[in-house]
Amino acid sequence: MTRVALPSPAFPPRAPEGAGNLRGSESFPDAAHHELANSQLRRNISNATHTIREKRLQVTGELPDWEQLRDSGSAIKTDVMNRLPELLEQFEAAVTARGGVVHWAQDAVEANEIVAGLVRETGSEEVIKVKSMATQEIGLNEHLESEGIRAYETDLAELIVQLGHDTPSHILVPAIHRNRSEIREIFLNEMADVDPHLDDDPASLAAAARRFLRHKFMTTPVAISGTNFGIAETGTLGVVESEGNGRMCLTMPQTLITVMGIEKIIPTYADLEVFLQLLPRSSTGERMNPYTSMWTGVTPEDGPQSFHLVLLDNGRTAALADKIGREALNCIRCSACLNVCPVYERTGGHAYGSTYPGPIGAVLTPQLAGMHGSHDPNSSLPFASSLCGACFDACPVKIDIPSLLVELRHQKVEQAAFGSEAAAMRAASIAMSSSGKFTVAQKAAGLGRLIAGKKGKISALPPPLSGWTDARDIPKPPKQTFRQWWGSAEGQREIADARRQAHE
Numbered sequence: 001m002t003r004v005a006l007p008s009p010a011f012p013p014r015a016p017e018g019a020g021n022l023r024g025s026e027s028f029p030d031a032a033h034h035e036l037a038n039s040q041l042r043r044n045i046s047n048a049t050h051t052i053r054e055k056r057l058q059v060t061g062e063l064p065d066w067e068q069l070r071d072s073g074s075a076i077k078t079d080v081m082n083r084l085p086e087l088l089e090q091f092e093a094a095v096t097a098r099g100g101v102v103h104w105a106q107d108a109v110e111a112n113e114i115v116a117g118l119v120r121e122t123g124s125e126e127v128i129k130v131k132s133m134a135t136q137e138i139g140l141n142e143h144l145e146s147e148g149i150r151a152y153e154t155d156l157a158e159l160i161v162q163l164g165h166d167t168p169s170h171i172l173v174p175a176i177h178r179n180r181s182e183i184r185e186i187f188l189n190e191m192a193d194v195d196p197h198l199d200d201d202p203a204s205l206a207a208a209a210r211r212f213l214r215h216k217f218m219t220t221p222v223a224i225s226g227t228n229f230g231i232a233e234t235g236t237l238g239v240v241e242s243e244g245n246g247r248m249c250l251t252m253p254q255t256l257i258t259v260m261g262i263e264k265i266i267p268t269y270a271d272l273e274v275f276l277q278l279l280p281r282s283s284t285g286e287r288m289n290p291y292t293s294m295w296t297g298v299t300p301e302d303g304p305q306s307f308h309l310v311l312l313d314n315g316r317t318a319a320l321a322d323k324i325g326r327e328a329l330n331c332i333r334c335s336a337c338l339n340v341c342p343v344y345e346r347t348g349g350h351a352y353g354s355t356y357p358g359p360i361g362a363v364l365t366p367q368l369a370g371m372h373g374s375h376d377p378n379s380s381l382p383f384a385s386s387l388c389g390a391c392f393d394a395c396p397v398k399i400d401i402p403s404l405l406v407e408l409r410h411q412k413v414e415q416a417a418f419g420s421e422a423a424a425m426r427a428a429s430i431a432m433s434s435s436g437k438f439t440v441a442q443k444a445a446g447l448g449r450l451i452a453g454k455k456g457k458i459s460a461l462p463p464p465l466s467g468w469t470d471a472r473d474i475p476k477p478p479k480q481t482f483r484q485w486w487g488s489a490e491g492q493r494e495i496a497d498a499r500r501q502a503h504e
């Protein structure tokens, strides 16, 4: 019989390391350790998430067909993922037909170069931005800065984060970890011409930001945006927001550049009806978001006269090729899962080290950027969950995040077959393979009482046991093991008493 050499298809590339913000510098447990020490941050996050959570429950409870809407949202997104290439081609043709220019970017490096090149062509050294997770993901602001182009965020929370030389800690409320007096300090230190008597009343802070931004809107010729949805049928893009600053960006400048993750496609205009009910209710607990801006290509003498759309892959095709990743791509970035997550509520978003924090970030980040072994910070993300299921209940498109996390944990353990944690498990398996070995191991464990000392826990052991203590503490071993107690005179006496009582 003749053997046929079957070609093995190459797996699509993940987002590249070293570009963008899809990998932190330390593991989730290490980062969470620092964040947990910040009680102010915990208070700020807890107040904000509890408020949004209650509003969400109220407005979703008002809709008799909420569950059907969730089913529709889930079905539409699943259909999109199943025929993404076809829908993207349809979308590209529609955008081009309406005067837009479409660019395809395989990863963060390519997308940054395309956008910087487009800005350079305009001759502008400044751009204004609508809040955009895609540009945060690829590290666009940092890249533009390295090219001598200054980007100004116009979403109020993003502006606070930017002026505070900080990073966002929530999908929807990037400055959720800041309180009013901290914001006042940032404005006083970073905004030119701000009133030195500025107080921390929200209206005063908003007025100061408005004065600062108004000048930028009137003088900056280029805007960069993300998008919530791209409609394949018509080539229309849409941004939903609360402040109207996004609308100023989308209409005032001469040139508009939109960076869109390829998963943001929906097939038809009619599908918007479902998502414009699901999104605001799930994200801010509002029945309708205050501003919905939609644009299709270029309209002569009205709005930006030059429109470029950068379609970003950056690991999405790789995610699409994986059954977990495919479901995670259904996410509409509403942040409902963050607001109900007990782990996120305590650690905040920075501990996840990625643009995408919280439960969905713990799935999406490793899918987009990969988990490269036990020392990759992304490998710890699938464990950043109690698996309580609150995220699944809250998700408007019914992504089963807990099941995805369990599957990712399984993948991580398989990948780590030669890591220190796997070595620790192999050592445990040998110790438990016979009663003699187990007795010797128990005697050795007794030494643990000395190591644990007054702290009552063991936080660091040498390899291979470090594989366990890297992520968890071991409680102080008891004075006596169960087997020792069973063999002792006291144990025998208590067992005899128990037997007697059972027969009385």
Ligand code: SF4
Residues within 6 Å of the ligand: 282, 330, 331, 332, 333, 334, 335, 336, 337, 338, 360, 391, 394, 395, 396, 397, 398, 399
């Ligand atoms: S996973 Fe679901 S709940 Fe979480 S941000 Fe995405 S759509 Fe919202």
